[in-house]
Amino acid sequence: MSDSPMAQPSSFVWTRRVFLTLLTGFVLLPVYVMISSSLKPLADVSGKFRWLPSGLTIRPYIDIWSTVPLAKYFGNSLIVAGAATVCSVVIAVFSAYAVSRYEFRGKRVFTVTVLSTQMFPGILFLLPLFLLYVNIGNATGIALFGSRGGLILTYLTFSLPFSIWMLIGYFDSVPRELDEAALVDGCGPLGALFRVVVPAAIPGIVAVAVYAFMTAWGEVLFASVMTNDATRTLAVGLQGYSTLNDVYWNQIMAASLVVSVPVVAGFLLLQRYLVAGLTAGAVK
Amino acid sequence: MTTTVSTEAGGRTVRKDAPGAARGSRRRTGRLRRAGLPYFLLLPALILELLVHLVPMVIGIVMSFKELTQFFIRDWSTAPWSGLDNYTVSVDFDAPVGEALLHSFLVTVAFTLLSVGLCWLIGTAAAICMQDTFRGRGLLRALFLVPYALPVYAAVITWVFMFQHDNGLVNHVLHDQLHLTDKPSFWLIGDNSFYALLTVSVWKGWPFAFLIVMAGLQNIPRELYEAAALDGAGVWKQIRHITLPSLSAVNQVLVLVLFLWTFNDFNTPYVLFGRTAPEAADLISVHIYQASFVTWNFGTGSAMSVLLLLFLLLVTGVYLAVTSRGRRTSRV
């Protein structure tokens, strides 16, 4: 997006400036606390809050790796969240395309049913789902509980409903003439989907992918019972810094920062796709 | 589900039927395949949702009619059927269990409305503010997504750290530095815990609204703004008459899912307050967790969940009916 076509009144410019400044402060305050606390010795962190650390130490950044097998948890989280994201986005693209471009019986039922899955509190299907996985495991020999596979399956369905609904909206706003033209050019429906609709809806797809990733990245409850030592994810693993004896505030903060840096960097790389897309030339 | 924009912008006709359906040469050959294709495309999603959500949901509903306490969880088939007992206990608002549930429900409704409202407002405002290029926009955009990128546990535990009574930043600023309160306040227990929860929830939730609205804004053709500018419409007017209506499709889904998630959010209150939340911030998800996992009465917990499900179905139904009608009329 380039500049607004028209000179903006100063009321708008000032409102924007003030609003964005306040918002930045609100967003950054906890981030600042995390960064400064992660550089303080433990005694400092469990004492009265101070804006500037009395002394800087990088000790927490060294200790985090030995207090908790952080690298392993990080790897698990990346695998689980990454796989769940890819599967979820692909499946959602197919479903959304069907709903957006075709008339068929049961369409309404499908969309509403999918949405209704968001209404049942997760706590309650935790137990039935666990049972189901165990029974499937016993019947087929596929180990779903305790494995990354089971967790991937679970998380991808968490993000699926919203991904489908969002993508339907994005696909609807891609003009139909485009895929019709592709069909005339001899593409099959799937060809039209991947050559025309998907490229035109990249911002929506990226947004949905980011969402799917974060859903899997942060989930605590299911991960806490469905993983074991070898497959534990970060969201649960971070709790290892608060033990029966002590809460290692500085290490929690340091570890959170360390694991968040790659994710934020990923966001930075992706964000140009978020804003490119339809207006970039697909239409004209 | 077509937005106002695509119809107005190019004056295109929008066809609701399958692409290519009007073309005679392709019609017959593709017919059979086309009829099956949408179902084929939906199949993976359907199977997975069935497996992970719908079947466990059905089991959950069955559970709600059983007396499923610790004496029976090892072998569910031995648990006696309890009929509607679990439900009558839950909705008997004169007795403590029902009363607590009702209280928790009302707290959750208030919390959800406020949180969703604020998340949406801040997210949309920020997305609109950042539509134009200015120096540092890319950096700011990435920065705004940081709360969303932090693992929930890390983010919430940082807020716990800040909300501490004796050593927290919030009291340090409000009391020690600004002298706004005569004595340090409690944020994690007592009545203030509601505001603490709301703050954390908004902090964590608004970047999502921002993200989605921002992506939605990309689909608004620039010609619309140009045309409006030629007509002499100012920025505020453009926002009101072009930006917001164009976002209605995105908003319809966004607000709904924000509502559903916030209503069912478990991670935030759980990390913030632990297994037992203070009364003022006793969200329904933690309440049900307590009723089932902590007190080991999965039957009553399920019954409460089913009631919740019914309520949310109702809200969603009404919401979709109202918003869809609203959008249909606005298109004319």
Next chain:
Amino acid sequence: MRSIRAAAVGAVTMSLALAATACGGGSAAGGGSNDSPKTLTYWASNQGASIEIDKKVLQPELDKFEKQTGVKVKLEVVPWSDLLNRILTATTSGQGPDVLNIGNTWSASLQATGALLPWDAKQFDAIGGKDRFVASALGSTGAEGKDPAAVPLYSMAYALYYNKKMFADAGIANPPATWAELIADGKKLSKGGKWGLGAEGSNPSENIHHVFVFAKQHGADFFTADGKPDFTNDGVVSAVQQYVGLMASDKIIAPGNAEYAQNQSVSDFAKGKNAMLLWQSASANLKSQGMSEADYGIAPVPVQSGTPGTGANVNSMVAGINMAVFKNTHNLDGATEFVKFMTSDAEQKILNTAYSSIPPVAAAQADAAFNTPANAVLKDTLAKSAAALPQVADESQFETAVGTAVKELFADAAAGRAVTAESVKAKLEKAQQQMPTK
């Protein structure tokens, strides 16, 4: 569109079938088997400063066990935040470890699920007999009159930790032996930003442990003899009021402690913000916080009058960890052998030294390693004046309901509201009504 209807019917049938199999629950009840005699899975609780430290403590011992028996033990140290949920899901699905650690207060609740192997006389004989264990520890292994659901592994007890320097500065010669003395001392110590005592006001379990002891000292119980909740009798009400009163009316606990739930009171004590602390086996913890053993003293928890003993002079709960065998184990003999190994005199010494707990095995307890002054107090308490928390199936509900009620009372006290007999009774009344009726 016949296909969609067929699909719908198929989907419904499938879901019902799945639901039916799932509702069948775990595998059939009954004892374990010996299908896989070469391996064991062991869920350990987090006892040390971190999970990694626990692994370092336990792994060499497991290797030793493998060398002796040829059975490989797969260790998983489960964090406390997940342990009970993991046990519950394991119970429901029948898919769990062979051997596991449980908090000893959970014994009766878990016993009621039938998921744990009962330790009858024969089973006990296999690990050297029941009389190897200290009686108080055995009192917290399950409901009375039933075979224990678990075997004691580590024992702990509450003691009064006090800061020697702060006591000397305030001119207090000896640690308090009664609550009246503690309050008097506490008032002398509570000034200039320092406080007499610390508490974990928002931690339901800690609250329960304390009000349970206070109730005992008031000659009251939370449950009637036949196991019915009785939270509102006068003894219990005064007990709770006395405990919360340490903050509300005696003002020797900082109001900020009302929100403590993550052991902040221990670090406050280590930093000299609180002069006294009521805690179970805090030595290792204090050491990790940089407080040297010379800086604090350990005394028995105060009583109302006289000296600690039984009945109204109980001054601690029996705290500790039990070891249980999951009934669905596929290696019953190996599991029993492993419990025998872990409770052997030699291992008990090693493990309890590492975790600064007291061995529940009599022979190991007599070892010189457990004769330090600190351990002497704890041992003495365990032997003479500790009582087990109610061994009823509803124990975990009781912990939650009453623990939360006390938490709310602390919140009231912190906010400056009066904590009266009426307000205490009202909260307890509410807690009692949340208990299961059957």
